[in-house]
Amino acid sequence: MRTVLCCVDWQTKKDFREETMKITDGRGVDVVYDSVGQATADDSLASLRPRGMMVLYGAASGAVQSLPVSVINAKSLFFTRPGLNDHVATREELAWRAGDVLGWVESGELSLHIHDTYPLAEAGRAQDDLENRRTMGKVLLAP
Numbered sequence: 001m002r003t004v005l006c007c008v009d010w011q012t013k014k015d016f017r018e019e020t021m022k023i024t025d026g027r028g029v030d031v032v033y034d035s036v037g038q039a040t041a042d043d044s045l046a047s048l049r050p051r052g053m054m055v056l057y058g059a060a061s062g063a064v065q066s067l068p069v070s071v072i073n074a075k076s077l078f079f080t081r082p083g084l085n086d087h088v089a090t091r092e093e094l095a096w097r098a099g100d101v102l103g104w105v106e107s108g109e110l111s112l113h114i115h116d117t118y119p120l121a122e123a124g125r126a127q128d129d130l131e132n133r134r135t136m137g138k139v140l141l142a143p
Contacts, residue, residue, distance in 0.1 A: 017043040028052060028075075038062035045071050053078040113137030 020029060028049035034040055035058030044054050045067065054077065056064060072079060088094040104110035115137040118126040129135050 015043075016040075017046045020047040024049070031055065033057065036060045037064050041067065042071075045077065048075060048077055050075040051077070053080070056081045115139055117142050 021027075029047055030049060030052055032044040032047055032052070032054045034044045034054060034056050037056065037059035039061035041054075041056065041064045044056075048054060052075070056079070067079065071077070088097060101110065105112060113136070115135045116126075116129075117140040120141050120143050123141055126139050126141060130139060
């Protein structure tokens with residue numbers, strides 16, 4: 001079984017590095033998916049077990065300018081910064097990857113949490129709720 005950490009709330013009062021190490025008995029997690037960026041990158045790296053992987057796929061708090069190679073080397077960590085265009089280079093690849101994800105949703109292997117569906121006329125309220133952190137999960141707009 002893999003342990004995974006997703007950095008979704010960099011403004012929390014809890015220290016997620018400390019909490020992660022507590023939960024994993026000091027081992028660290030196998031993978032960190034970090035969409036926050038600058039504010040969490042160092043703690044994300046520190047939360048990994050030896051030979052763990054950090055996937056940096058966003059920059060909600062700002063771009064990560066550099067990572068300390070000495071920290072990556074000390075635990076033989078892996079790091080990737082995927083870009084969508086590199087993973088959907090052709091229409092066939094896009095169809096294949098989308099088919100995988102949608103198949104997982106259909107089979108129940110991957111579940112999505114939909115926070116709320118807003119009428120298109122209330123798009124401003126949906127945006128305000130997102131910006132003010134009143135949502136948890138996906139927000140949909142319906143015509």
